Amino acid sequence: MxxxxxxxxxxxxxxxxxxxxxxxxxxxxxxxxxxxxxxxxxxxxxxxxxxxxxxxxxxxxxxxxxxxxxxxxxxxxxxxxxxxxxxxxxxxxxxxxxxxxxxxxxxxxxxxxxxxxxxxDRQRMFDNLKKIKGWVPIDGTHDLGPGPTETPEQQEERYAYSRCMTCGCCLEACPQFTKDNEFIGAQAIAQALYFNQHETGKKLKSERLDELSGPGGVADCGNAQNCVKVCPKEIPLTQAIAKVGRQLTVHAVKSFFSSK
Amino acid sequence: MSTANPPKKSPATPLCSLLEKNHFILRRLHSLSGIVPIGLFVCMHLFTNAQMIWGQDSTTGEGTFQHEVDFIHSMPALFIIEWSLWGAIAFHAGLGFWYTFTGKHNVKRYSYADNLRYMLQRITGVIALVFIFLHVATLRWRWDLFGWFTPFYGEGYQAPGVPHAFHDVPMSLPLTAYALQISWLVVLFYLVGVTASVYHWCNGLWTAAISWGLTITTASMKRWGFVCAGLFVALMSFFAASMIGALKFDLGQDMSADQIEVFELIVPESRIPLDVSNRP
Structure with missing residues (x-):
């Protein structure tokens, strides 16, 4: 048939x-x-x-x-x-x-x-993670004992930032991130916050903020807020940008009065 | 191989390196200069103008608007305020213009309301700059643009040809009313210019709260958004009040006899016929 x-x-x-x-x-x-x-x-x-x-x-x-x-x-x-x-x-x-x-x-x-x-080639994103020192500074050569504890609230907030998979959606949709400028973009800013909030990662906070206050840093954000809308992992990117903005404001005031 | 060092950037001009070194502080000063000197001045200016809605006494020419204008002109060292404002505007506009071209809008692809707001902030910035310049050029420096006659208060009674005896005659409201009543194009020009400027300030206030790290949660951004929208409505209603005040002012009926005399000296060929037939 x-x-x-x-x-x-x-x-x-x-x-x-x-x-x-x-x-x-x-x-x-x-x-x-x-x-x-x-x-x-x-x-x-x-x-x-x-x-x-x-x-x-x-x-x-x-x-x-x-x-x-x-x-x-x-x-x-x-x-x-x-x-x-x-x-x-x-x-x-x-x-x-x-x-x-x-x-x-x-x-x-x-x-x-x-x-x-x-x-x-999404290398720029990984280079940016290096720029903001997106890691916890321990070398693993000796036992440091148990790490500092985190509250459930901190865990919950940081978990959201940990979901980033460096896909680049936030940067693709961002009007401020272009091929010919050096804006660091939502991805790296959120990761800087992620590590600044980590109890051991905090040790590099000041270095991260120095990097983020330079050309291409957080101040170049134009608040179009496309990043948070296209993020497939629903990371609160605009909150991360605002929180790093607050850290930068405090950092700048502190540096003004106490940096050598 | 001698390629261990990363490729060096091309040597920057001194201005570029100055801008790069102070990147963060310049960005924050850009934000601050828009909000405080320029923004607060515009708020005051719109509030003063809104007094036009109360009109004036048609026998003496006295009114709330005239009172406010006289107060501003009585301020000591007014030129310092004026030049500081120009400084702030030049700084804010210069950097703003440059910042605008560091981005590339993409509303067509990502048609979110916030993205449109981002694009509008840049467009309204340019409109506001052009508007402020033309506004001051015509009303303050008395440039004759597009054939508009836009006399300024200070020149009102001090204009050449006005006898000394008339130097105390208040002319602010009649001359502003005349400038706006000449053509609907002037009204449209002010409507577009003021709306753009007020939007630029209110939206700038909203985004500055994020940039400075005041509103750090989505909920607080939303709450602050309502405050900024409220400010927009308030300032626009001040503007509406001033427009209504200027447009409903009857040049023939509402001016005092002295004002009519000075008006005819300053504006020998009035383009609006003064109907003085039913005057008391």
Whole structure:
């Protein structure tokens, strides 16, 4: 018996491609069959297996970055229909229903250099973590005994900041963070607060605040507050910025009267 | 290999390095200069102007607005206040203009209300600067722009051709009313300029509370937002009161006989006919 022929339902995926950092960007369009519960990563996997554009041209498979596939590593962050998000947690059917269009548009993040296609280099974020000394200063050579205790309230607040996965959504949506300025952005500011609030991490607080009061520091924030709205981990980024602002105000007054 | 050192930045100009060294303090002074000298002055200015709504005594020309204006002019060393204000405006506008271009708005992609507020803060800053300049140029320095005749109080009775005997005649309200009644374009110019300036101050007050670390929770930002919105409404109603006061002032009926005489000397060819037929 022959199964009744039903034409496969498809949708279009428009991808902004780029062969390298200084190469020009160009668009390609692919037709992808609709499958239930299919996320953007599986759409990209289908395209990698069938790299033929809608005009019938055989092309190089699209390059993208991904890791955990459960929205905790940040590697697959890209711009889906103009909005930055993790592509692993973006379901194609839901996205099509949300925009009401017959196609999905994928572009790389615009605030970081493109390695290839949808794969960007987010090194600036990790450099910023080094700048703000995003660590607890213990070298692990000898036993320091039990660390200071934290209240449940402190734990609860710091847990929120600990969720940051360095994905870059906050920076992509930030009007003050651009490729050609040195603004440090919400991610690093929130991490500075995270470590300033840690009982042992506090030892580097003054150094962190010195870094954050320089060019590109917290004062460059324009309070557009996009960061907190696009953060997939719902980190209270604007509160972190305000709290570091308070620490900086106190720090500046203290330095005025007591620094050598 | 001799590449152990990281690449050095290109040598900066002295101004750039001065700005970089004092980055934090300049940013905070930028915030402070907008709120305290400029903002507080604008609040006072709008409150004074709002007194126009009470009108004046049509026999003597005395009124609350005139009283306030005389008080301001009686202040000692007024020029120091005036020049400090120009200093604050130049500092705030210069840095603000530069800061504006360190960012790149993206309201199209991220159309949140707060993001729009961010963009408006920058647009209204530029509008306010242009407005303040034109406002002072026409009313204070008596520039004749676009053919508007916008006489200033100080020149009101001291204008050339006004005899000494008239130097005590209060002219603030009639001349302000005349300046605004000439054309709806003037009214529109003030409506846009004042709305932009007041918005810029109120929104600046809201964001400054975050930058200085006063409002450190989402809830407190919201509460402070209501306070700033309240200030916006209050200042805009002062502005509305002054506009109503100036527009409802009847140049023919509400001026005293002395005022009409001085008015005709200062404004020989009034563009608004003075209907003096039913005067008591």
């Amino acid at each position: 022959i199964a009744p022929h039903t034409p496969e339902k498809t949708f279009l995926v428009r991808i902004q491609r780029q062969d390298g950092e200084s190469q020009p960007a160009y668009w390609q369009e692919f037709e992808v069959p609709v499958k239930p519960a299919q996320n953007i990563i599986s759409v990209l996997q289908y395209i990698a297996a069938n790299p033929v554009t809608t005009s019938g041209e055989q092309v190089e498979p699209v390059v993208w970055d991904s890791g955990c596939l459960e929205e905790v590593c940040g590697a697959c962050t890209m711009v889906v229909d103009g909005q930055v998000r993790q592509s692993c947690s973006c379901l194609a059917n839901e996205q099509l229903a949300k925009t009401g269009k017959d196609h999905i548009e994928l572009t790389p993040m615009t605030k970081f250099p493109v390695v290839r296609d949808l794969f960007v």
